[in-house]
Amino acid sequence: MKIWVVWIAIMLSMIACNGEEKSQTKATSDEYKFVDIDTLPEKYVEVKLFEKKWGTGEDELGRVESAPIEGPGPFIVYSDRVFISDQGNQSLKEFGINGELMKCLINEHTITKMFLAGDSIFMHGKKESNVIIYEIQTGITTEIKENKEKEKIILKENAYIENIVSTEAYEAKVNEMQKGLNKLYLGADSLGNRFYGIDKIFKFDKKGLLLSIVQLPSKNFIGEYRDGMVQIDKAGNIYYLYPQGSVLEKEWQIDFIPDKVLFLKYQKID
Numbered sequence: 001m002k003i004w005v006v007w008i009a010i011m012l013s014m015i016a017c018n019g020e021e022k023s024q025t026k027a028t029s030d031e032y033k034f035v036d037i038d039t040l041p042e043k044y045v046e047v048k049l050f051e052k053k054w055g056t057g058e059d060e061l062g063r064v065e066s067a068p069i070e071g072p073g074p075f076i077v078y079s080d081r082v083f084i085s086d087q088g089n090q091s092l093k094e095f096g097i098n099g100e101l102m103k104c105l106i107n108e109h110t111i112t113k114m115f116l117a118g119d120s121i122f123m124h125g126k127k128e129s130n131v132i133i134y135e136i137q138t139g140i141t142t143e144i145k146e147n148k149e150k151e152k153i154i155l156k157e158n159a160y161i162e163n164i165v166s167t168e169a170y171e172a173k174v175n176e177m178q179k180g181l182n183k184l185y186l187g188a189d190s191l192g193n194r195f196y197g198i199d200k201i202f203k204f205d206k207k208g209l210l211l212s213i214v215q216l217p218s219k220n221f222i223g224e225y226r227d228g229m230v231q232i233d234k235a236g237n238i239y240y241l242y243p244q245g246s247v248l249e250k251e252w253q254i255d256f257i258p259d260k261v262l263f264l265k266y267q268k269i270d
Contacts, residue, residue, distance in 0.1 A: 035213060042203065042212035044238065044266045050099025054245065054258035059101045061243070061261045062088020063222070064110070069256055071243030074114045074228020075263075076121055078136055082263065083121060084241065085111035092123070092134070099263065105134060106141060114228060189236035201230065201238055201266075214266050220244045220259060238266035 053060045054071075064070040064087050075084040080097045083105070092106040106123075109132065113124040123132040131144040186195040192206045201214040216230070222243040223229075231239045244259035 035210065037213045037215070040210060040212050043269045044212060044214045045269050047265045047267060049097060049263045049265050050095070051263070052099070052261045054243075054261065056089055058093075058104060060089075061086050061093075063245075063256060063258075064088050069222055069245075069247055069254070071222040071245070072261060073223065073241050073243070074112070075231065075239075075241050076114050076116050077231050077233055077239050078116065078119075078121075081136075082239075083114070083134075085114060085123075087111065095263075106132060186230055187232040189232060190234040191236070193236060195232045195236075195238070198230070203236075212268075214238055216240055216266075217242065217264075220246055222247070236268060240264045240266070 054063060056062055061072040061084065070087060072084050072086050072088065075082060077083075077097075081102070082095045082097060084093050084095065086093050087110050090108050090110050091104050092109070092111055093101065094103040094105055095101055109123075110125050111123045111132070115122040119136045121134045121136065123134065125132075133142045133144070134140075135142075184196045184198055186197065186201070188194050193211065194204050196202045196204075199216055199218050201216065202210060203212040203214070205211055222245045229241045233239070240263075242262040242264055244262065246257040246259070248255040248257065
């Protein structure tokens, strides 16, 4: 009788452990809201790298007169430099990682998409605009105007993106939660950990275990979309461009009350 009791206890213990493991690695995309962040193995801390004022000056970032109002972004982090599309002032600005203005690189272009491939930044603007390539090491800027050449560049770029996604995607071990977040894929660090999300950033290891959730601030965020406002580096740091302000609508008029533009970094606590 005692043997049967011990055997049943062992089996129940195994089932409980199994269920606990599945709850960690088999969560659905809707279950993230019930995850207690404090119970996850990794924690991140927020660091403010710099802040900028809204405006038209060289060391300021502008807004786009649109509905809704758009602020600066997207951006690229490369080594100790930050390249921000200042859409409101139609320029690309290079800052040091602590916010010192280094260069105004490209003028009279509204850049809405940026993509880093090696040491070059590929940039696109509004519909029908040209493709611009900026080589960071040499400082050479090339503007592609011909449609055939533009198509070649975009095809190469898409192939590059598809290759990254396919080589960094989980194979058969991708769990349900990651499947729901695939469209929000942000990138991977040098250890192969993957990052997904918009307001909340989810970090998974190679086996699909949820390591961390980082909640990004969103109060008074200016802009409709977050695409291009978050970036992951190879060390697993999270960078976030956070334009803030208020929009008041009165009698068909829109008043913009600027606050500040923050550039934040989230780094793992060792």
